[in-house]
Amino acid sequence: MDFELTHEQRMFQRIVRDFCDAELKPYAAEVDETGKLRTEAIRKMADLGLLGLAIPEEYGGTGMDMLGTALALEEVGRTCGSTALSVAAHNGLGCAPIANWGTKEQKEKYFPRLLSGEGLGALALTEPNAGSDLAGGVQTTAVKEGDSWIIDGNKAWITNAGIAPVMTVLLRTNREAGTGGFSMMLVESGTEGLNIHAPEKKMGLKGSPTHMLSFDNVRVPLDNLLGAEGAGFRQTMATLDSGRIGIGAISIGLAQGAFEEALKYAQLRRAFGKPISEHQAIQWMIADAATEIEASRLMVFKAAWMKDQDKDYTKMAAMAKLMASEMAEKVARNAIQIHGSYGYSREFPVERIYRDQRLMTIGEGTSEIQRMVIARRVLKDAEALLPTPG
Numbered sequence: 001m002d003f004e005l006t007h008e009q010r011m012f013q014r015i016v017r018d019f020c021d022a023e024l025k026p027y028a029a030e031v032d033e034t035g036k037l038r039t040e041a042i043r044k045m046a047d048l049g050l051l052g053l054a055i056p057e058e059y060g061g062t063g064m065d066m067l068g069t070a071l072a073l074e075e076v077g078r079t080c081g082s083t084a085l086s087v088a089a090h091n092g093l094g095c096a097p098i099a100n101w102g103t104k105e106q107k108e109k110y111f112p113r114l115l116s117g118e119g120l121g122a123l124a125l126t127e128p129n130a131g132s133d134l135a136g137g138v139q140t141t142a143v144k145e146g147d148s149w150i151i152d153g154n155k156a157w158i159t160n161a162g163i164a165p166v167m168t169v170l171l172r173t174n175r176e177a178g179t180g181g182f183s184m185m186l187v188e189s190g191t192e193g194l195n196i197h198a199p200e201k202k203m204g205l206k207g208s209p210t211h212m213l214s215f216d217n218v219r220v221p222l223d224n225l226l227g228a229e230g231a232g233f234r235q236t237m238a239t240l241d242s243g244r245i246g247i248g249a250i251s252i253g254l255a256q257g258a259f260e261e262a263l264k265y266a267q268l269r270r271a272f273g274k275p276i277s278e279h280q281a282i283q284w285m286i287a288d289a290a291t292e293i294e295a296s297r298l299m300v301f302k303a304a305w306m307k308d309q310d311k312d313y314t315k316m317a318a319m320a321k322l323m324a325s326e327m328a329e330k331v332a333r334n335a336i337q338i339h340g341s342y343g344y345s346r347e348f349p350v351e352r353i354y355r356d357q358r359l360m361t362i363g364e365g366t367s368e369i370q371r372m373v374i375a376r377r378v379l380k381d382a383e384a385l386l387p388t389p390g
Ligand SMILES: Cc1cc2nc3c(=O)[nH]c(=O)nc-3n(C[C@H](O)[C@H](O)[C@H](O)COP(=O)(O)OP(=O)(O)OC[C@H]3O[C@@H](n4cnc5c(N)ncnc54)[C@H](O)[C@@H]3O)c2cc1C
Pocket: 089, 093, 122, 123, 124, 125, 126, 129, 130, 131, 132, 133, 156, 157, 158, 159, 160, 202, 205, 210, 359, 362, 363, 364, 365, 366, 367, 368, 369
């Protein structure tokens, strides 16, 4: 077992960290205040290869493995939560399904647009009445008519929808076929009948655009089917498994960012004649944060490594996401505590990080859903330990 990153991984991590410190960190408060991503930084991320992490090199992407992707997302999360969520959704939700199941023609058509930095990719699964229970709740349909699919319904909470040149959409194509009745389709943003509503007014991650979509008799060519008809639910679960490692990595970044702010503040702020970092209560918060960030990072790395080794990583990804997202809330909470009143002020980054991290236990499967995924697998494995009857 080797816990060291390779030379190349450390170099990549350093390049992304330097970029994020220069191009994201100084602007993170502005992104939060204005509710807009910094387009200049997104374009520079395209030059750095950070928009092609999930796109194979033959199509101009970086073809990065999951561990490298996690390293990059942690660094982006450490400096700007909004940018991290949008870039993670672009790579893991917008580009990855096209890379995994797209035809050569679909890849050649859409990857150049997705790599340019002019927009970011999106995946539309959630609906006003369907989040955790996609199989039971998705109502948006696609019906074949001549050489087209006709799409009707609504999607909700879609990251990057307002800036995506093309979106992958989960649709019900056969009401009788259970989970085999879903398909994924590519829908271009300007398509007639597609209405992208005003951005949601959110608690945090304000620079990352989130929109509701309505589809009113939207016509797309039959060729816009992504992968096989009926494979949509399976494709969704596979995409979320991998996306959960990304959310885990962003959670670590957010926690690390809050922790670094708290460490700095604790050494400068004095109370009772000494820096507050010399008070034991503060040291315990520091020790817990250092330990829990490290434990979560190891879990995210392990989940990423398992994916890269083609192992079954569903349980590990759920564990890593659960652990890292719940850890981030605690670390961000204590970072505010260490700052006292100043932590409650918009003048200090920990206030923003606290709001930003809150999504991490909700998006790409809530903590409750992660626990269900984990428990189901643990109990299944435990069945093998039961004594055989007779
Ligand atoms: C900022 C933001 C960005 C997002 N981006 C996207 C995106 O790009 N694409 C996309 O498709 N979606 C996106 N989402 C939606 C997100 O994935 C869903 O909100 C999430 O999956 C939860 O669904 P829900 O909100 O409908 O909650 P619900 O499913 O209604 O759940 C409500 C509560 O009930 C609990 N619950 C549900 N079922 C069970 C159960 N069986 N046992 C125990 N508890 C249960 C949940 O854990 C939760 O606490 C985004 C959401 C936000 C806020």
